Amino acid sequence: MINNHRLKQMFFDLIQIDSHSREEKDVAQYILMHLKKIGAEVEIDDAGNKIGGNCSNILARFSGPLRGKVEPLVFCAHMDTVVPGKGVKPVEVDGVIRSSGDTILGSDDKSGIAAILEMLYILKEKDIPYGELEILFTVAEEVGLLGAREFDTRVLKSKRAYFLDTEAVDSICVGAPAAYRMTYKVIGKEAHAGLSPERGLSAILVTSRAITQMPLGRIDHETTANIGVIEGGTATNIVAREVTLRGEARSHDDAKLEKQVEAMRAAFDKAAADSILNINGQKIQAEIEEKRTLEYKSFRISESSPTYQLAYKAGKKLGMEMMPEVSGGGSDANIFNGKGIESVILGTGMQEVHTINEYIKVSDLENCAKLILNLAGEI
Numbered sequence: 001m002i003n004n005h006r007l008k009q010m011f012f013d014l015i016q017i018d019s020h021s022r023e024e025k026d027v028a029q030y031i032l033m034h035l036k037k038i039g040a041e042v043e044i045d046d047a048g049n050k051i052g053g054n055c056s057n058i059l060a061r062f063s064g065p066l067r068g069k070v071e072p073l074v075f076c077a078h079m080d081t082v083v084p085g086k087g088v089k090p091v092e093v094d095g096v097i098r099s100s101g102d103t104i105l106g107s108d109d110k111s112g113i114a115a116i117l118e119m120l121y122i123l124k125e126k127d128i129p130y131g132e133l134e135i136l137f138t139v140a141e142e143v144g145l146l147g148a149r150e151f152d153t154r155v156l157k158s159k160r161a162y163f164l165d166t167e168a169v170d171s172i173c174v175g176a177p178a179a180y181r182m183t184y185k186v187i188g189k190e191a192h193a194g195l196s197p198e199r200g201l202s203a204i205l206v207t208s209r210a211i212t213q214m215p216l217g218r219i220d221h222e223t224t225a226n227i228g229v230i231e232g233g234t235a236t237n238i239v240a241r242e243v244t245l246r247g248e249a250r251s252h253d254d255a256k257l258e259k260q261v262e263a264m265r266a267a268f269d270k271a272a273a274d275s276i277l278n279i280n281g282q283k284i285q286a287e288i289e290e291k292r293t294l295e296y297k298s299f300r301i302s303e304s305s306p307t308y309q310l311a312y313k314a315g316k317k318l319g320m321e322m323m324p325e326v327s328g329g330g331s332d333a334n335i336f337n338g339k340g341i342e343s344v345i346l347g348t349g350m351q352e353v354h355t356i357n358e359y360i361k362v363s364d365l366e367n368c369a370k371l372i373l374n375l376a377g378e379i
Contacts, residue, residue, distance in 0.1 A: 001122060003121065006118060007118040008365070024055040027113075042060050045151060057150070061134055062133040065129050072134060074162065074336075075164070077109045077112030077163070078109045082354050084102070088105065104354065104356060107351075107353065108353040112164030112348050123377055128373075129377060141331070160342050160343070161333070161336050166347045168347040172323070172345070175299060176334055176345070177327075179257075186243045190239055190241035198279075201239070202239050202240050203241055207243045215264070219256075223260055227245055231245075261292060268288045272285060311371075314375040349364020
C-alpha cells in the first residue's frame with residue numbers, strides 16, 4: 001500500500017536540503033508544500049523568534065471520518081540535523097542509503113519526516129478511515145529540544161504522541177533519561193611562561209587535575225557523564241588564566257543524576273583547593289564558576305498503557321516483534337511527557353546517527369511508514 005518510490009524520493013529530497021539547528025527554513029518549506037497538497041490545516045508558532053532561528057514549529061491537522069469515535073493522535077519528527085550536515089550527497093547500494101562519507105546522512109530525523117508525509121498521502125489516496133491527527137514538525141531538537149520546549153501543548157487535542165526518532169523499527173522506546181548540561185569556568189592567574197611561570201596559576205593544570213579525578217563515561221547501567229568541550233589559553237608563552245568546559249550528565253534515576261553532577265563539581269573544588277600557591281606573600285587559589293541546567297526530565301511509560309499498546313498492535317499486524325526499549329538519549333518526547341502528553345518513541349531504521357557512517361535500509365524506512373499507517377488508520 002505504501003508508495004515506495006515516492007517515500008524514497010521524499011527522503012532523498014529532504015536529506016539534500018541543509019537544515020542545521022536553527023536553520024530549518026528550507027526543509028520547512030518543502031514540508032509545507034507537501035502538506036498543502038495533502039490538504040492540511042497548518043499552524044506555525046513563534047518558536048523560531050524565541051530561540052534565534054529562521055523557522056518555527058509546524059503543526060498540521062487532519063480530520064478523518066472517525067473523528068469523535070477514536071482518540072486523536074500526535075505524530076512528530078524534528079526538522080534539524082547535527083553538524084556536519086550541509087551538502088549531503090546520498091548514495092544507495094544494495095538497498096542501503098548512506099552519505100558520500102563527508103557528512104552525516106540526516107536520517108535523524110528526516111526519515112521520520114518522510115514516513116509521516118507518506119502516511120498522510122496514503123490515508124488520503126486510499127480513503128482509509130482515521131480520526132483526528134495532529135502532525136508536529138519541531139525545530140532545534142538537536143541543540144537542547146528547543147522547539148518542543150517552546151511549543152504550547154495546550155493547543156493539542158490529543159493526549160498521546162508518537163515521536164519518530166530512534167533506530168529499530170520493531171521496538172518501542174518507553175523511557176529516556178533526565179539530563180543536566182553544565183558549563184564550568186576555571187580561573188587561575190596569568191604569568192609569562194618563560195620568565196616567571198612560578199608567579200602564575202595555570203587554569204589548564206587545575207582543569208586537568210579535576211578531570212582525572214572526575215567520574216566520566218559509563219557510570220552504571222542508568223547513568224553517563226561527559227566533558228565534551230574544553231576551551232582555554234591564549235598563547236604558549238602565557239600561563240593560562242582561564243579555561244571553559246562544557247559537559248553533561250544523564251541518568252534514568254534522579255538521585256543518581258544529582259549525585260553525579262555533585263561529584264563532577266566536587267572534582268573541580270578539590271583541584272582548586274589543591275592549587276593554592278603563595279606568590280609574593282599573597283595566597284592564590286583557582287576559582288570555579290558553574291552554570292548547571294536541567295535540560296529535560298526522564299520518563300518511563302508502562303507497557304500496559306494505551307499509548308504503548310496502540311503501537312504494539314500496529315506492529316504486530318505487520319509481523320514485527322515490537323519489544324520495549326529504554327534509550328540513553330533525550331528527545332522531544334522527554335519534553336512532551338513532562339508537559340502531560342504521554343509519548344513513546346518509534347524507530348525509523350536510522351543507524352549510527354550523528355556520525356559520517358550513518359545509514360538507513362530502504363526496507364526499514366518502508367516498514368516505518370507502514371507501522372504508523374497502521375497506527376493512524378483503521379487497517
